[in-house]
Amino acid sequence: MARVVVSVMPKPEILDPQGKAVQGALPRLGFTGVTEVRQGKRFELELDGEVTDAVLAEVDKMAETLLSNPVIENYTVTVEEPVQ
Amino acid sequence: MARVVVSVMPKPEILDPQGKAVQGALPRLGFTGVTEVRQGKRFELELDGEVTDAVLAEVDKMAETLLSNPVIENYTVTVEEPVQ
Numbered sequence A, B: 001m002a003r004v005v006v007s008v009m010p011k012p013e014i015l016d017p018q019g020k021a022v023q024g025a026l027p028r029l030g031f032t033g034v035t036e037v038r039q040g041k042r043f044e045l046e047l048d049g050e051v052t053d054a055v056l057a058e059v060d061k062m063a064e065t066l067l068s069n070p071v072i073e074n075y076t077v078t079v080e081e082p083v084q
Helices: A017-028 A053-067 B017-028 B053-067
Strands: A002-010 A034-047 A072-080 B004-012 B034-049 B074-082
Touching: A002 B034, A017 A034, A017 B053, A017 B074, A034 A053, A034 B004, A053 A072, A053 B017, B004 B053, B017 B034, B034 B053, B053 B074
Parallel strands: none
Antiparallel strands: A002 A034, A002 A072, A034 B034, B004 B034, B004 B074
């Protein structure tokens, strides 16, 4: 068992209205010093068995085809913790 | 300038219909070996100045009051990269 995390973020050149809304709300709540906010998605996948290169390639494919929209989003795949 | 990441995930005891939908779609797309999927949010905050303990406490407060719903979600705050 292992946990792999797929982080999906809007590409830098893509407008991010959710992030902008958060950014606009922060000063109204009294928080200062934040110059930009981007909002994306985080997927935690629990995998059977060990995380081999083949498994990571498979997760990469999942991220590209199902978890993200490669036209407007970038994704990163990270192995979080090898649970025994 | 520094980037702080706030990850917001549904609490383990909370149903996660988005994650379940992804989990259901994976076998239909030919992907096997994923036993659970949870979907959450990822916020990337660009901060002015250095990341001190006081700044992190402030970000923690943002996460608790604006970025997450503490009744149904857990959050973690991580410093990603100190950009000069």
